[in-house]
Amino acid sequence: MTTQHVAGPAVPEHRDPEPRPATSAQLGWLEREVEHWRAEGLVDEATAAAIRGRYVVHRRVTLARIVLTLGAVFVGLGLIWFVASSLDQMSPLVRFLLMVVVWVGLVVAAELLAHRRERLGTVPAPVLGAVRLLAAAAYGAVVFQGAQSLQVSTYGPILVGVWAAGALLYAYAVRGVAPLVLGIGLAAYWFAWQVLDVDDSMVSGATAIATAAVVAVSVGVLHGVGSRAGTGWAVLGIPWREIGAGLVLLGLFIAALPFDEDGQGEGVLAVWLGLAVAAVVASLALLRGDRTDRLETGLAVLALAVGVLLSLWRFDTTELENLTAGEWLRAFVAVAVYLAVARGYAVLGGMRDSVRLTWGATAALVVFTTVQATAVFAEILSGAALFILVGAVLIGTGLLADRGRRRLVREGKEAVS
């Protein structure tokens, strides 16, 4: 672009607020827009200059930040090294107390940084988020060291469950996204482990993950109900919804696999409890949410239902060379459903304006198609045909996402007019 405009000196008749930082890409966009406004007569020359003067270019990576980050990394590594090298000479109680000190130290450090950020605005958000993430992770060290120091005889899923609960508590206390991501991931891991601990069949595993997905997506949707986008609660809903989306795609992936595993495959109490919780939160999300919310919750519920059906509709597939008609049918249904759900997420990513959702769904699609093709369709599809198929699917996804985007823009216009 050949915009010649340079941010002029601040115009004196306006009360000059503190200049706000913006990236050079943002400034470039703003300058072009302001030029359009001026050309259309929306703003006069003085106002245009004043608007441009309010922003200063802010380089994302400054020398100070690099040095600070490197310093923190070195201190952190040195501490871990010191603790690891002297741990085997410490008594169980000293070990535990040391972990508690590290954890509380990180919590306090995060709190001091947050104060500083609120007062002076000098602490960048990623630094605060990183320290909070470390604090939530260090809590895990406290839990596991406590168990080790007291010699808990079975390291079951309960320890991960406690870590998850602690991380979630902390995340909501500070309203922090970084510890929340860790907490949600741990909670899902705990639930899957709790179920697989009792029955490690594919049916149970896939159902547990799909159930966790419905709970996560619904809880995320409920965060957005009654709060405006971009405010505290709505922001905390994003990791719930997006990790939930990942779990939906993972659960369906496992359910669609053609292999048979032994295991009772039913009667796991944890799964039934999880399903009951999922039913409650999903109903609430469907009742209270708007149209996009209902689509998002519906996708997760659909994936759970289809996943359970696919898990139960299993053949004793031991040799993939001689598939029966039923096995072929199951494979085609599985692929069709997976493509539909993944495309749903790609479109949803467009509606939610989330690049992560769209790319995640696309990546899941590629992995799924490749695995299914090598596992089931390898007999009839050559590598070339596989690539053409994947390409066609991606183009289809792209067209759908683009149509969704255009419709959104159109609806946006209608809403304004």
Place this chain on the structure above:
Amino acid sequence: MTTTRTTRVAAAVVAQLLLVGVAVWAPLAARFTGEEVVLRVEVADTYEPFADAYVRLSYPDLPGEVFPEGEVSETEMQQLEAEMGTAFVPLSPQGALWVGGDVVRDEPQAGPFLRCDDSQWQLRCGIETAYVASGAENDPVRAALRSGDAVAVVRVDGSGHAALIGVEPSS
């Protein structure tokens, strides 16, 4: 705003500490409410037993590995594997010491017993590691552990959870 967040963080830290208590409830309860039993003990690792301050222990009077002796058929093996998980070891007094009986799968009705886990083949009762403070090389506890003259003081609560209180030379 800031003070309320700080209060919330403090409350979360307290709640998190309580949660740790939940995770380690069993050995903690045994430590504070258990009945004291004394068991014969020796080092499990005879190659380099005192490489650091932690020593792996074995109890000659408790059932060791659950692996059956002699030839075992496939079905017997599967049955055994299906059974493995929670294992109970009833304890009975023998002079000043206590000895364990054979592993049972149902919780004993009375008497002190250990609640263990053998899903990893080895019987684990939560008393397998001792911290022996690094002292002189002729430390009496280490000498006793080497020569097999050591006893472990263990507290066992009503539901079989155990906590190792200490290792002493047998008098």
